Amino acid sequence: MLRLGNPGRRISIGLIAMTFVLSIFAGRLVQLQGLDSKVYMAEAARQRVQEERIPARRGSITDVNGHELALTVEAREIFVDPYDVVPEQRDKVAAMLAAELGRPKQEIAAKLADTRKRYVPVASVEPIRAEKILKHGYKGVGSTHEYRREYPGGDLAGTLIGFVGDDGNGLSGLELQHNKVLAGRDGQQTIETGRDGQRIPMTRSTSRQPVEGRDVRLTIDRDVQWAAQKAIAEQVEATGARTGSVIVMDVRTGQVVAMANAPELDLEDWENTTEDRWVNRAVADVFEPGSTNKVITAAAALESGAVRPETVFTVDDEIRCADRVLRDSHPHPTEKLTFSGVVATSSNVGTILAARKVGDAKLHETLRRFGFGTRPGAGFYGEEAGLLPSWKDWSGSQRCTIAYGQGISVTALQTASVYQTIANGGVRVTPSIVAGTTDAGGAFVPAAEGKRTRVIGERTAREISQMLEAAVGAEGTGELASIDGYRVAGKTGTAMRYDAACQGYCGYTATFAGFAPADKPRLVVLAVIQDPRKGHYGGEIAAPVFKKVMTFALKSKKIPPTGAEPPEVRIRAGE
Structure with missing residues (x-):
């Protein structure tokens, strides 16, 4: 004779299995929202919260009559996010940046090729030039505010004055000797951003304003x-x-x-000069x-x-x-x-x-x-x-x-x-x-x-x-x-x-x-x-x-x- 299955037993086994699976889910939920909730909240906050440096304007170095020998001007750092650049537009982006910045196209293309990086500096330019570049509207191309050191006299008192590095701090001469006076103190801003880097409105933000550097007047005429x-x-x-x-x-x-x-x-070309030329003899x-x-x-x-x-x-x-x-x-x-x-x-x-x-x-x-x-x-x-x-x-x-x-x-x-x-x-x-x-x-x-x-x-x-x-x-x-x-x-x-x-x-x-x-x-x-x-x-x-x-x-x-x-x-x- 044909024996029929026992529905009660099948239901019992199914209920046991479902109970086991649901208990795993429940345990995981208890772990996530109960035991480990603070850890994940902190990690989420860490990913959202971004700290930005607000650079301080470096003080000027002038001659005895107030003529500027070293001064700081506003600039914009053009950067690219290779991960965010549309693959089909990479060649166009490289061509555009090369034309606007006067750089070889191959150099820009090499920067765009490494998609593992999210921030690659390209050049420091005047604000007007940066605005023109951003108007092209290419995704993955942006700019940040910065200051740039300029020396109107070129080599006038070059070894005496010295120069600053990419971080804005003095590396030689009076730029290094009086760095604390000239540099001031950078500010800091904390904001919350979304996945694509856009700022989330109505979220917490804190800031500390920068302290501008002070000017140094020399006895030099x-x-x-x-x-x-x-x-x-x-x-x-x-x-x-x-x-x-x-x-x-x-x-x-x-x-x-x-x-x-x-x-x-x-001083406008110190990076391409041998170190023996940096010395104030x-x-x-x-x-x-x-x-x-x-x-x-x-x-x-x-x-x-x-x-x-x-x-x-x-x-x-x-x-x-x-x-x-x-x-x-x-x-x-x-x-x-x-x-x-x-x-x-x-x-x-x-x-x-x-x-x-x-x-x-x-x-x-x-x-x-x-x-x-x-x-x-x-x-x-x-x-x-x-x-x-x-x-x-x-x-x-x-x-x-x-x-x-x-x-x-x-x-x-x-x-x-x-x-x-x-x-x-x-x-x-x-x-x-x-x-x-x-x-x-x-x-x-x-x-x-x-x-x-x-x-x-x-x-x-x-x-x-x-x-x-x-x-x-x-x-x-x-x-x-x-x-x-x-x-x-x-x-x-x-x-x-x-x-x-x-x-x-x-x-x-x-x-x-x-x-x-x-x-x-x-x-x-x-x-x-x-x-x-x-x-x-x-x-x-x-x-x-x-x-x-x-x-x-x-x-x-x-x-x-x-x-x-x-x-x-x-x-x-x-x-």
């Missing part, structure tokens, strides 16, 4: 800076030199009016100063009372120092020079004879008081201290060569500071480059004045000034630095140049440092040229640069001649 850069660049090229630097400094305040290097850094490169250093030996001799300007020295064209025979700066028969004549004619032998009357300890102390062996304290990015060995460690020959500037090393800024001290009656003012900053309200706040230190007596400074004025006269080594109508004081320098590449002395350093008007000093100008190939004497290589820059600066600052006649300075005994 834009016009004098331009003239200094032009003069040093032309001379470096004309002489086949490796590098060059010029510093212009205000005698009374120690403020730097110009600081130029050649070659200079183009005027404060970072060290070299042996040569005869420009003789003024310190002269100061030590006069301050000790062992020598007077009229003291007569019998000067041969060579002198023995320990195991070495050192020659004078130029061949000549034995002659009798006054100490003023020793400085004016830049005699190495005469300077050594004067240094012997002073002694090593006293000479070292005077070098230290003028700032050698320590950083100038001006706050320049990358400034070096140079090298001043203890007098106890001087070798037999160093006891002679240091007197005329070989065996120690300095920077251009340190040398310029020496001549500022002499021109300022023996009072050193710590060099400075920042005139002041703006406060939160935009008002200008002047920087503190440079520290003033008495280094030598006023009488000593005046006597050295007269010697330096004679050095620019007909019998001196710096005649090419003379300026019609003005009394000029200055000193040439020609030093053998140590080069690590050849592990010895290779080439020369040509320098000229001086001030004008000599009897009422207002400006110091220092010119340094490294490794010139066409000539090497400071009087013929660096003095013409001094003349060009000083002449321009005097006219630009409207500093008139004093009209006074220079005093008679006796160079040789019996004159």
Whole structure:
């Protein structure tokens, strides 16, 4: 007989199965909406909530007259979302962006090819250009608000000012040195967005407004800076030199009016420039100063009372120092020079004879008081201290060569500071480059004045000034630095140049440092040229640069001649 199934049993089995399945669903629901609800709510919120950085406007860097050397302008960052771009439109999007941005189409296409990325920056453009791009209406192309750093002068004071990176923070120069002042503080905004990135209306949002950066005003004069850069660049090229630097400094305040290097850094193209071009050589490169250093030996001799300007020295064209025979700066028969004549004619032998009357300890102390062996304290990015060995460690020959500037090393800024001290009656003012900053309200706040230190007596400074004025006269080594109508004081320098590449002395350093008007000093100008190939004497290589820059600066600052006649300075005994 045919046996029929038991419907009751089938129903029981079905109910058991359904109960089991429903219990699983119920358990999962209890887990999702009960036990793990907070976890999933937090994850959902995390996906919806987006944090956006609100960039702060970076402060400007201006010259002493308010002309902008570095400024921040509004910009838009064009980006693409490769995942969101319609596949059929990729070629059109790449062609459009390439045409609008002036970029190769292949470069844009490569950015669009990686659909794993949701945000790919393409370019930073002006707001008007961004608006034009977005009007094409392509999905996956957008823009965000940002700021862009611009340098109107291009390479004007490039190594001094420095530059900023893609994140808007300073990477070198004053941009890095004063980054905290210039950068301000970014704001932040929190919003809720949907799947496609659109903002969800009526949802929570919080924001912290950005704090704009403050402006930094320099002591640099834009016009004098331009003239200094032009003069040093032309001379470096004309002489086949490796590098060059010029510093212009205000005698009374120690403020730097110009600081130029050649070659200079183009701030609009710094990314394509080698790192050795980023260095501000005027404060970072060290070299042996040569005869420009003789003024310190002269100061030590006069301050000790062992020598007077009229003291007569019998000067041969060579002198023995320990195991070495050192020659004078130029061949000549034995002659009798006054100490003023020793400085004016830049005699190495005469300077050594004067240094012997002073002694090593006293000479070292005077070098230290003028700032050698320590950083100038001006706050320049990358400034070096140079090298001043203890007098106890001087070798037999160093006891002679240091007197005329070989065996120690300095920077251009340190040398310029020496001549500022002499021109300022023996009072050193710590060099400075920042005139002041703006406060939160935009008002200008002047920087503190440079520290003033008495280094030598006023009488000593005046006597050295007269010697330096004679050095620019007909019998001196710096005649090419003379300026019609003005009394000029200055000193040439020609030093053998140590080069690590050849592990010895290779080439020369040509320098000229001086001030004008000599009897009422207002400006110091220092010119340094490294490794010139066409000539090497400071009087013929660096003095013409001094003349060009000083002449321009005097006219630009409207500093008139004093009209006074220079005093008679006796160079040789019996004159």
